[in-house]
Amino acid sequence: MRRFALPLLAGLAAALPQTAARAGLLPPLPSLDQVNGLDNAQSGANWYLRGSAGVSLPGSPGLRPFAIPGAGTRGEDLKTGWSAGGAFGYQWGWLRTDVSLDYLAARDFSERFAGTCGKACAGTLGGRFSAVPVLANVYYDIGTWKGLTPYLGAGLGAARLQWDDLKLAGQCIGPCPSASGRNAWRFTWQVGAGLSYAVTEKISVDADYRLLNLGEAGAGSTAKGNIAADTIWDNELRISLRYKLN
Numbered sequence: 001m002r003r004f005a006l007p008l009l010a011g012l013a014a015a016l017p018q019t020a021a022r023a024g025l026l027p028p029l030p031s032l033d034q035v036n037g038l039d040n041a042q043s044g045a046n047w048y049l050r051g052s053a054g055v056s057l058p059g060s061p062g063l064r065p066f067a068i069p070g071a072g073t074r075g076e077d078l079k080t081g082w083s084a085g086g087a088f089g090y091q092w093g094w095l096r097t098d099v100s101l102d103y104l105a106a107r108d109f110s111e112r113f114a115g116t117c118g119k120a121c122a123g124t125l126g127g128r129f130s131a132v133p134v135l136a137n138v139y140y141d142i143g144t145w146k147g148l149t150p151y152l153g154a155g156l157g158a159a160r161l162q163w164d165d166l167k168l169a170g171q172c173i174g175p176c177p178s179a180s181g182r183n184a185w186r187f188t189w190q191v192g193a194g195l196s197y198a199v200t201e202k203i204s205v206d207a208d209y210r211l212l213n214l215g216e217a218g219a220g221s222t223a224k225g226n227i228a229a230d231t232i233w234d235n236e237l238r239i240s241l242r243y244k245l246n
Contacts, residue, residue: 048091050243108126150195188213213234215232
């Protein structure tokens, strides 16, 4: 009996969904051609132009100036700034590469210090710096869902840092001079992530976060020696407009 029952049940199980679907009792089965709603809108190769504008977030830049021998740092502050830039690139399907040129507008920096420089000193050393990074970037588009494309990015290059003169505010007994600013090119790199939206076949809007390493930059020099500086980190939130040329 079992030998006849098992094939019969298997046949009924196969025929029941088809019969119910024909009677309108069940919705049609999903197509196997659809994979998680993934679009193919990013396929193909295109040259493109990109323009960006962003805000540089405030934070501790990781600077450790030793402007005055014998005085130790008590903390640093880096104020909010803004940035703008452009890029020229090429897209191969889900992979994009471009060369970018950005301008990071001058931002206020200050370092609080205290210690003995000559006899005694305490106060704040303040100034402003700007940067012009040039980067070769690569981006990976993870996938496109309903016109939205999350992506990851990274880049390598160089940045020109320019420091204005650093001025002292506080009380000093002994040699506590101001410092003259210094300009220098430094190795730089970036990593980030963002989300792109295809407005039309040629125009996309990107929103991204970028962590930019501006290198170990000297800030200036005093009568007692140079102001050393550790790595400057820049945290940026950006909006970009990308236009495909072909």
